[in-house]
Amino acid sequence: KAGVTQTPRYLIKTRGQQVTLSCSPISGHRSVSWYQQTPGQGLQFLFEYFSETQRNKGNFPGRFSGRQFSNSRSEMNVSTLELGDSALYLCASSLMTVQETQYFGPGTRLLVL
Amino acid sequence: KQEVTQIPAALSVPEGENLVLNCSFTDSAIYNLQWFRQDPGKGLTSLLLIQSSQREQTSGRLNASLDKSSGRSTLYIAASQPGDSATYLCAVPLKETSGSRLTFGEGTQLTVNP
Numbered sequence: 033k034a035g036v037t038q039t040p041r042y043l044i045k046t047r048g049q050q051v052t053l054s055c056s057p058i059s060g061h062r063s064v065s066w067y068q069q070t071p072g073q074g075l076q077f078l079f080e081y082f083s084e085t086q087r088n089k090g091n092f093p094g095r096f097s098g099r100q101f102s103n104s105r106s107e108m109n110v111s112t113l114e115l116g117d118s119a120l121y122l123c124a125s126s127l128m129t130v131q132e133t134q135y136f137g138p139g140t141r142l143l144v145l
Numbered sequence: 146k147q148e149v150t151q152i153p154a155a156l157s158v159p160e161g162e163n164l165v166l167n168c169s170f171t172d173s174a175i176y177n178l179q180w181f182r183q184d185p186g187k188g189l190t191s192l193l194l195i196q197s198s199q200r201e202q203t204s205g206r207l208n209a210s211l212d213k214s215s216g217r218s219t220l221y222i223a224a225s226q227p228g229d230s231a232t233y234l235c236a237v238p239l240k241e242t243s244g245s246r247l248t249f250g251e252g253t254q255l256t257v258n259p
Contacts, residue, residue, distance in 0.1 A: 065247070074251050075247075077246050122188055122189065124245070130238040131176050133179065134245060136190070136191070137188050139187070
């Protein structure tokens with residue numbers, strides 16, 4: 033069974049631009065979560081989608097948004113990029129609930145110049 | 146608010162040594178606890194998931210224990226190898242939400258020297 037895939041793997045953007053990251057969960061998984069990882073803040077939860085609905089949201093500004101499609105694939109969008117948005121963005125998928133193992137993708141490394 | 150702490154922050158051991166990584170959490174009302182491994186610049190690899198009703202889980206040279214009442218979990222690595230060098234993270238879900246939001250510790254950076 034294929035694992036969680038994320039595209040693109042690397043991105044370089046400039047301040048003020050916007051970016052869209054994509055995540056394809058493991059086949060059959062309906063929950064997709066997004067995390068931001070930085071050296072200073074560690075892993076921070078962005079949001080979670082389940083059956084095309086946002087089920088949980090972390091404490092990030094409205095510039096960060098996401099969506100999930102009917103095939104469970106998910107995208108996250110960051111508008112008006114800031115230098116501090118440079119990070120590794122990870123997505124995780126699980127079958128349905130918090131009681132199951134979460135599987136992470138390889139991440140998208142975003143550098144904002 | 147759930148807080149997760151991992152001690153030590155970094156650990157360097159010679160190859161072959163048995164070692165223990167520690168994880169503590171402030172709210173004992175957890176569904177489960179998951180241990181992950183992360184290699185530099187890479188994603189997280191799930192190692193073990195312990196449900197709240199379990200005391201231990203084993204996978205190969207890895208053994209994780211859970212003591213909910215004291216808010217602690219340990220990851221035991223037997224006969225460590227240089228390939229075990231990575232950052233190890235523990236995470237628990239937030240019980241007050243219905244979804245899959247995890248709270249992570251800061252991780253223990255393990256180096257196994259040949």
